[in-house]
Amino acid sequence: MASNPAEAIALNARRAFEASQLVAPSERDIALTAIRTALSEKRDEVLAANKADMDAARPLVEAGKLSASLFSRLDLGKKGKYDSMLQGITDVAALPLPTGQVTFAKELGPGLALHRVTCPVGVLLVIFEARPEVVVNIAALAIKSGNAAILKGGKESTLTATLLSKIIADALAKTQIPSTFVQTVSTRSEISGLLAQDKYIDLVMPRGGNELVMSIKNQTRIPVMGHADGICAVYLDKSADENKAIRVAVESKIDYMAACNAAETLLVNESLVNTLWPKVANALAAVDVSLRCDAVTLAAIKGQPAEAKAQAAAAADFDTEFLGPEIAVKVVPSVGDAIKHINEHSSHHTDSIVTEDETSMSAWARGLDSANCFINASTRFADGTRYGLGTEVGISTGKTHARGPVGLDGLVIYKYVLRSEKTDGSLIADHEKGQGYTHTDLARDQPPF
Amino acid sequence: MASNPAEAIALNARRAFEASQLVAPSERDIALTAIRTALSEKRDEVLAANKADMDAARPLVEAGKLSASLFSRLDLGKKGKYDSMLQGITDVAALPLPTGQVTFAKELGPGLALHRVTCPVGVLLVIFEARPEVVVNIAALAIKSGNAAILKGGKESTLTATLLSKIIADALAKTQIPSTFVQTVSTRSEISGLLAQDKYIDLVMPRGGNELVMSIKNQTRIPVMGHADGICAVYLDKSADENKAIRVAVESKIDYMAACNAAETLLVNESLVNTLWPKVANALAAVDVSLRCDAVTLAAIKGQPAEAKAQAAAAADFDTEFLGPEIAVKVVPSVGDAIKHINEHSSHHTDSIVTEDETSMSAWARGLDSANCFINASTRFADGTRYGLGTEVGISTGKTHARGPVGLDGLVIYKYVLRSEKTDGSLIADHEKGQGYTHTDLARDQPPF
Incomplete structure (x- = not known):
C-alpha cells in the first residue's frame, strides 16, 4: 500500500508497466491511434484550456517575470501546431518497435539457448519545460517503447497539460494499455516525493539545463538521463x-x-x-x-x-x-x-x-x-x-546508457532469457562436471517468446 | 588545479584517460603483457605483503570481528591463486576490443557520413571487497576497455592492494599508457571525496550488496552501476x-x-x-x-x-x-x-x-x-x-546502461562521428533548404577514424 501521494502515483505507474508487459506490443500502436483520435475530437476543449493558461501567463510576461519566448512556446493555438502534434503521434506509431530485438544469442549447450532481448526500462519520470505538446510527444514515445511515464511540465502550462493527460488516460482506458500508463503531476512538491521512489521509478529524464539536472541528481538515487548545457x-x-x-x-x-x-x-x-x-x-x-x-x-x-x-x-x-x-x-x-x-x-x-x-x-x-x-x-x-x-527523446549529455541524440532505443534495456529444452532441464553441474559449454552463436532474428 | 587530494586523484585519472585516447588501442594489450610480466617477477614481494595483511587480520577473526570466509578470500598464497590471477590478464588481453565498434552508420547525404562508434565511458571508480586479486582483475578490464580506473578494495587487503597497484603503475610507466591510468586509494574518507568528483569520474561501480550500493547512491551525482542483493x-x-x-x-x-x-x-x-x-x-x-x-x-x-x-x-x-x-x-x-x-x-x-x-x-x-x-x-x-x-565485470541489478552479467561491453558507451567530404563542408541549410537527407544505411565494418 502506498503511504503517500507520490508513492501512490509511482506504484500506479509500476503496476501499469507490469500489466502492460503481458499485452501484445501491437496493442501499443492501437493505443496511439486511439489517443490521436481523442485529441483530434477534443481540439476545441484543449485550445480553450490553453487559452486560459496563456491568459494567466500574460500578466507575468508584462511584469517581466516570464520571458516572451517561453510565453510563445506555451501557445498550442499557433497555426499548424496542433496538427503537427497529432501527426507526431502517427509518426511515432509508424516507427519500428525498439523492444523485442535480439542483441546477443548463444547456445550454451545442446538444448540450452540464451537470448538477450531488448525490453522497456520500466517507469520513466520526465520533467520538462512549459511546452504543452511535449506531454503528447513523450506519452507517444513512452507508449511505443513500452515504458510507463510520469510527466511534469512547466507550471505555466498546467491547465493544458492536465487536460491532455486526462484525454490520454480516457483514450487508454478503452484499450488494453492501462489508463495509468501515462500520468501527469503538476506541482514541484510532487516531484520531490517522486524522486524518493527508487523502488518504482527506473529513470528520471530532466530536460532543461544544467541547474535542473544537477538539482535532480542531488535529490535522488534513481538514474538520471540529463540534458544539461550545450557549450x-x-x-x-x-x-x-x-x-x-x-x-x-x-x-x-x-x-x-x-x-x-x-x-x-x-x-x-x-x-x-x-x-x-x-x-x-x-x-x-x-x-x-x-x-x-x-x-x-x-x-x-x-x-x-x-x-x-x-x-x-x-x-x-x-x-x-x-x-x-x-x-x-x-x-x-x-x-x-x-x-x-x-x-x-x-x-x-x-x-x-x-x-x-x-x-x-x-x-x-x-x-x-x-x-x-x-x-x-x-x-x-x-x-x-x-x-x-526516427524521433528524439532528448540529447543526453551523460556518458552512460545513452549519449547524444536519444531515439526510442535510448528508452530500452534488455533481459537475458535462458531456455532449456532438455528432457530433465538444465543444471550447471551438467556442463561443469560434464559436457562443458558450447557457446556457439545462434541466429538473432527471432526472440525466444 | 586540484583543490583537495580526492580531486587530484580524479583529475589525474581524467588526464590519463584523455591522453590514452590518442594511443593506438593495440598498446593496451602491450600494457597488459607488461603488467603480467611485472607481477610474475614480483610474486614473492606481493605474497610477503599479503602475508602481512593476513597476519594483521588474524586477530580480528579470533576476536570475531572478521568472518572466516572473508579472511580466507584475503589469501593470495592459496594454491593456484596467483597463477590464475596472472592467467586472467592473459585471458582479458585475448578478448576482442569492445571499443571502436560501429553500431549505427548512415549517409545523411552524398559526402556526409555519420558513424556511431563504441568508446570507453571514461573514468571508473570501482569499490570492492577485500579480495586482493580483484585489483589486478579490474585493472586488466579497465585497460582493455580503455577506461581509467580508481580502485578501492576492502581495508583488510590494503598492503597487498597498494603493492599490486604500485607494480601496475610501474609497469604502465614503461608503456604508452599513462602510469596514473589505474590508481588505488585505501581509505573510506578518500571515497567520500571521490564521490563528489562528478566532473572527472563517469561511473561508480560498487560491488558488495544492497547497503553499500544505497549508501553510494545517496552520496553522489555520478551514475552508479551497482550489484545489490540477489533475491x-x-x-x-x-x-x-x-x-x-x-x-x-x-x-x-x-x-x-x-x-x-x-x-x-x-x-x-x-x-x-x-x-x-x-x-x-x-x-x-x-x-x-x-x-x-x-x-x-x-x-x-x-x-x-x-x-x-x-x-x-x-x-x-x-x-x-x-x-x-x-x-x-x-x-x-x-x-x-x-x-x-x-x-x-x-x-x-x-x-x-x-x-x-x-x-x-x-x-x-x-x-x-x-x-x-x-x-x-x-x-x-x-x-x-x-x-x-568472455569475462565478467560484475552483475548489475540496475536497469540502465547494463543489466545482468556485465562483460567488457558494459564498460563502453559511444560517440557519433559526422564527417563531411563535400568541397565546401556541410551545413544543415544545404539539406533543409535544398537537397534533404538521404538517411541511407552505410556498412558498419569500419570505423571512420
Whole structure:
C-alpha cells in the first residue's frame, strides 16, 4: 500500500508497466491511434484550456517575470501546431518497435539457448519545460517503447497539460494499455516525493539545463538521463579550408542561437591568426555576432571591420552557454591543445573541427570526449531527426546508457532469457562436471517468446 | 588545479584517460603483457605483503570481528591463486576490443557520413571487497576497455592492494599508457571525496550488496552501476515436470549458497501442493535445507520427512537474501501471481520457472522484470563466463546502461562521428533548404577514424 501521494502515483505507474508487459506490443500502436483520435475530437476543449493558461501567463510576461519566448512556446493555438502534434503521434506509431530485438544469442549447450532481448526500462519520470505538446510527444514515445511515464511540465502550462493527460488516460482506458500508463503531476512538491521512489521509478529524464539536472541528481538515487548545457566549439585547424571555415563557423553560431547545439566557442590554430581568422571574424561580425577574444585574436583583427564587434574575453566566457549572439575566441597551438581545451571547458555535447588533415581528423574523433565529434560540418547537425533516428527523446549529455541524440532505443534495456529444452532441464553441474559449454552463436532474428 | 587530494586523484585519472585516447588501442594489450610480466617477477614481494595483511587480520577473526570466509578470500598464497590471477590478464588481453565498434552508420547525404562508434565511458571508480586479486582483475578490464580506473578494495587487503597497484603503475610507466591510468586509494574518507568528483569520474561501480550500493547512491551525482542483493526465485508452474522441478530447485538453492544467483524463494502453483510440492520439499530437506513455509505449503508436508526441516515463514522471509541453507516457500494461484510476487519482492536478478506450458513460458519471459528470466534451468547459470561473455565485470541489478552479467561491453558507451567530404563542408541549410537527407544505411565494418 502506498503511504503517500507520490508513492501512490509511482506504484500506479509500476503496476501499469507490469500489466502492460503481458499485452501484445501491437496493442501499443492501437493505443496511439486511439489517443490521436481523442485529441483530434477534443481540439476545441484543449485550445480553450490553453487559452486560459496563456491568459494567466500574460500578466507575468508584462511584469517581466516570464520571458516572451517561453510565453510563445506555451501557445498550442499557433497555426499548424496542433496538427503537427497529432501527426507526431502517427509518426511515432509508424516507427519500428525498439523492444523485442535480439542483441546477443548463444547456445550454451545442446538444448540450452540464451537470448538477450531488448525490453522497456520500466517507469520513466520526465520533467520538462512549459511546452504543452511535449506531454503528447513523450506519452507517444513512452507508449511505443513500452515504458510507463510520469510527466511534469512547466507550471505555466498546467491547465493544458492536465487536460491532455486526462484525454490520454480516457483514450487508454478503452484499450488494453492501462489508463495509468501515462500520468501527469503538476506541482514541484510532487516531484520531490517522486524522486524518493527508487523502488518504482527506473529513470528520471530532466530536460532543461544544467541547474535542473544537477538539482535532480542531488535529490535522488534513481538514474538520471540529463540534458544539461550545450557549450559547443568549432576549431579551425592549421589546414582549414577558408570557405568551409567561414560556412561552418557562421551556421554553427547563428542558425538557431538558443539551441543547445549552437557554437559558443571558436578555437583558432595559431598559424591562422593573421590569415584565416580575420576573414572568419569579419564574417561573424557581419551577421552581428559579438566576439569575445583572447589577446592574440583580438590584436589580429585591429583595423578590420570585425574590430567594432570585438572585446577582450573574460576567463568565464569559455565556460559560458551564451545562447545568443556572442562567441568566445581563443588561439591554440595545435589540434591536441584544442582537444584539451574542449575536454576541460565544453559540455561534451558537440564540437566540430575544420581541417583538411587526416591526422587531425583522427585525433579529433578519438581524443575528443564529446557525444558528437564533427569534421567539416556544422554543429547544428546534432539532432535525432537529422541523424535519421526516427524521433528524439532528448540529447543526453551523460556518458552512460545513452549519449547524444536519444531515439526510442535510448528508452530500452534488455533481459537475458535462458531456455532449456532438455528432457530433465538444465543444471550447471551438467556442463561443469560434464559436457562443458558450447557457446556457439545462434541466429538473432527471432526472440525466444 | 586540484583543490583537495580526492580531486587530484580524479583529475589525474581524467588526464590519463584523455591522453590514452590518442594511443593506438593495440598498446593496451602491450600494457597488459607488461603488467603480467611485472607481477610474475614480483610474486614473492606481493605474497610477503599479503602475508602481512593476513597476519594483521588474524586477530580480528579470533576476536570475531572478521568472518572466516572473508579472511580466507584475503589469501593470495592459496594454491593456484596467483597463477590464475596472472592467467586472467592473459585471458582479458585475448578478448576482442569492445571499443571502436560501429553500431549505427548512415549517409545523411552524398559526402556526409555519420558513424556511431563504441568508446570507453571514461573514468571508473570501482569499490570492492577485500579480495586482493580483484585489483589486478579490474585493472586488466579497465585497460582493455580503455577506461581509467580508481580502485578501492576492502581495508583488510590494503598492503597487498597498494603493492599490486604500485607494480601496475610501474609497469604502465614503461608503456604508452599513462602510469596514473589505474590508481588505488585505501581509505573510506578518500571515497567520500571521490564521490563528489562528478566532473572527472563517469561511473561508480560498487560491488558488495544492497547497503553499500544505497549508501553510494545517496552520496553522489555520478551514475552508479551497482550489484545489490540477489533475491532469486524458482517457480513451479502447474505443468512442471517432476524431475526438472527437483533438479532445478535443489541446484538453485544449494550449489553455492553464498552466491547472488542462488535461490532464496520457492513459489508453488496451488495445483501442485499435494502432489509435486512434498517431493520437492523432501528433496530439499534431504540436502539439509530449512523450509520457511506459508500456511498451505506447511500443512501439505505434515507427516512427510520434510516436516522436520519446516517452519512457518515470517513475512520478511520473502524479502530476505538468506545466503545460506534456508528457502522461503509460498503457494500461488497462477503464473501471473508468481510474476507479481517476484516483481514485488525479488531483486530483479534471476528467476526460473519450471513448466511444460508455452503460454506460461511466454508470460514469464515477458512479464518478469528480472535481468535473467530462466525456463527449466538452474538460477546458477546467471554468470558472464557461463553466458560466454568472455569475462565478467560484475552483475548489475540496475536497469540502465547494463543489466545482468556485465562483460567488457558494459564498460563502453559511444560517440557519433559526422564527417563531411563535400568541397565546401556541410551545413544543415544545404539539406533543409535544398537537397534533404538521404538517411541511407552505410556498412558498419569500419570505423571512420
